[in-house]
Amino acid sequence: MSATPIATSFVQSESFIYVLYIIAFALFIQGLRGLSGPTTAVRGNRIAAVGMGIAVIATLLNPDEGNWGLIALGIALGIAVGVPAARQVKMTAMPQMVALFNGVGGGAVAIISWVEFRSYGSTYGDRTIDIAGATIRLGGGVPTYVAIFSVFAAIVGSVSFWGSNIAFGKLQEILPGRPISLGPAQQIVNLVLLILAVAAGIDLVAGAHSELLFIGMLIVAALLGNAVVLPIGGADMPVVISLLNAFTGLSAAATGMALNNPALIVAGMIVGASGSILTNLMAVAMNRSIPSIVAGGFGGGGAVEGAEGAGAHDGTVRSTSASDAAIQLAYANRVVVVPGYGMAVAQAQHAVRELTKELESRGVEVSYAIHPVAGRMPGHMNVLLAEADVPYDQLKEMDDANPEFQRTDVSLVIGANDVTNPAAKNTPSSPIYGMPILEVADSRSVIVIKRSMNPGFAGIENELYFDPKTSMLFGDAKSAVSEITGELSAL
Ligand code: NAP
Numbered sequence: 001m002s003a004t005p006i007a008t009s010f011v012q013s014e015s016f017i018y019v020l021y022i023i024a025f026a027l028f029i030q031g032l033r034g035l036s037g038p039t040t041a042v043r044g045n046r047i048a049a050v051g052m053g054i055a056v057i058a059t060l061l062n063p064d065e066g067n068w069g070l071i072a073l074g075i076a077l078g079i080a081v082g083v084p085a086a087r088q089v090k091m092t093a094m095p096q097m098v099a100l101f102n103g104v105g106g107g108a109v110a111i112i113s114w115v116e117f118r119s120y121g122s123t124y125g126d127r128t129i130d131i132a133g134a135t136i137r138l139g140g141g142v143p144t145y146v147a148i149f150s151v152f153a154a155i156v157g158s159v160s161f162w163g164s165n166i167a168f169g170k171l172q173e174i175l176p177g178r179p180i181s182l183g184p185a186q187q188i189v190n191l192v193l194l195i196l197a198v199a200a201g202i203d204l205v206a207g208a209h210s211e212l213l214f215i216g217m218l219i220v221a222a223l224l225g226n227a228v229v230l231p232i233g234g235a236d237m238p239v240v241i242s243l244l245n246a247f248t249g250l251s252a253a254a255t256g257m258a259l260n261n262p263a264l265i266v267a268g269m270i271v272g273a274s275g276s277i278l279t280n281l282m283a284v285a286m287n288r289s290i291p292s293i294v295a296g297g298f299g300g301g302g303a304v305e306g307a308e309g310a311g312a313h314d315g316t317v318r319s320t321s322a323s324d325a326a327i328q329l330a331y332a333n334r335v336v337v338v339p340g341y342g343m344a345v346a347q348a349q350h351a352v353r354e355l356t357k358e359l360e361s362r363g364v365e366v367s368y369a370i371h372p373v374a375g376r377m378p379g380h381m382n383v384l385l386a387e388a389d390v391p392y393d394q395l396k397e398m399d400d401a402n403p404e405f406q407r408t409d410v411s412l413v414i415g416a417n418d419v420t421n422p423a424a425k426n427t428p429s430s431p432i433y434g435m436p437i438l439e440v441a442d443s444r445s446v447i448v449i450k451r452s453m454n455p456g457f458a459g460i461e462n463e464l465y466f467d468p469k470t471s472m473l474f475g476d477a478k479s480a481v482s483e484i485t486g487e488l489s490a491l
Contacts, residue, residue, distance in 0.1 A: 027051025106160025177234025342415015
């Protein structure tokens with residue numbers, strides 16, 4: 001049965017499409033609210049996804065919509081690539097996944113701006129005015145604000161696409177993680193590229209009739225994206241990705257202004273705002289400024305290379321065995337688990353949960369202390385522990401956890417390093433000086449599980465390991481934790 005023309009014209013009317021958009025925005029905002037806590041995060045994500053589905057349907061209802069075959073092909077390709085990739089990605093590889101998806105968003109925005117420019121006949125207009133004998137071109141055919149937003153979206157989208165790809169390459173170790181820079185000349189090169197891109201943009205907005213200039217602008221912006229991200233060390237990539245994510249959001253919002261599409265404006269602004277807030281939170285939690293991160297050079301792959309491992313410190317390190325650790329834990333009243341990147345790499349969260357269940361069955365009070373930048377992305381530890389069914393009320397944020405260490409018998413540090421390093425408090429020359437840490441050294445004893453004396457993300461030695469109350473259990477987090485659990489059940 002075919003729809004009546006009245007029904008068809010109603011669903012394709014501007015008012016109906018706008019109502020759908022408003023429903024979608026409400027769902028985006030509700031979804032974001034859900035993401036603020038681990039209990040509601042999954043539901044929040046689903047709500048936002050339904051909102052996005054409605055926004056896509058509303059856009060497709062537009063009577064001016066074009067080639068259905070191509071649209072269907074695009075959707076099918078997106079599903080074929082995106083769904084398996086998102087399902088199979090490991091939690092530790094999530095930052096590079098986000099980089100890739102973010103890059104695709106930026107690239108799409110840049111291409112849409114180019115397509116729009118061509119649809120205007122490869123010029124935003126030819127209106128001219130004469131001032132003091134000089135002829136100045138102004139936008140004519142296309143409103144100037146549309147031209148400005150289009151050009152902004154093209155430049156920022158291209159920077160974001162290329163920057164995100166470099167970030168992906170570094171995290172995936174396709175590219176070297178160390179900073180790749182032209183030295184002091186780098187900042188000048190970046191500035192020249194920025195000036196060239198903006199100059200080309202101004203000429204286009206003023207009415208230049210040249211597709212070549214537009215393409216040139218995209219290429220210069222692409223070079224800029226590479227030039228900005230290559231000198232930043234692999235270790236800082238999560239912050240860079242979040243920053244580029246904010247850029248992509250802003251460029252999408254600019255495209256929305258140019259195309260008069262409210263869905264793009266609202267969704268783009270939400271991404272831009274949340275990306276900026278996230279970038280700032282990460283920078284604050286590491287006690288570093290965003291300009292210093294973008295200037296590059298920090299933690300250039302030190303986490304893998306072990307730049308300042310054992311030997312640089314005069315003190316001695318006490319190693320322990322799984323059976324001794326089990327005895328120490330069994331006789332504790334209160335144990336705090338401090339998870340870090342190593343727990344994520346080892347996928348030890350389920351083993352950790354088994355261990356803590358065993359401890360709880362013996363009457364030990366267990367909680368988990370979560371540092372805001374433990375792991376490689378915000379919320380990394382919360383997601384892993386939630387996956388292992390750790391009760392949410394046992395997860396303590398840093399500010400709540402720190403005062404509790406003094407009445408803790410054993411802090412069990414599992415694959416966490418920098419977030420426990422007292423140098424952040426005691427050593428002004430340390431690169432992490434000023435970063436808030438989990439004050440595990442306040443507890444009566446500390447057991448650290450890691451494979452070696454190699455440093456973590458910041459590439460620096462950890463004073464905690466030389467503290468007389470600390471003992472090191474060397475080994476892979478998953479097997480070491482399982483071994484302790486085995487010893488514990490045999491006690
Ligand atoms: P970390 O300082 O990077 O240390 C992780 C430790 O895990 C390493 O020292 C490593 O030592 C150990 N490890 C690796 N694989 C292991 C395995 N299979 N089993 C046991 N241990 C293993 O980690 P963190 O304490 O979680 O600190 C996070 C760092 O990332 C901070 O410096 C933070 O600033 C940075 N960062 C975080 C974010 C974020 O949003 N979360 C964003 C940007 C930067 P071994 O090699 O000796 O085993």
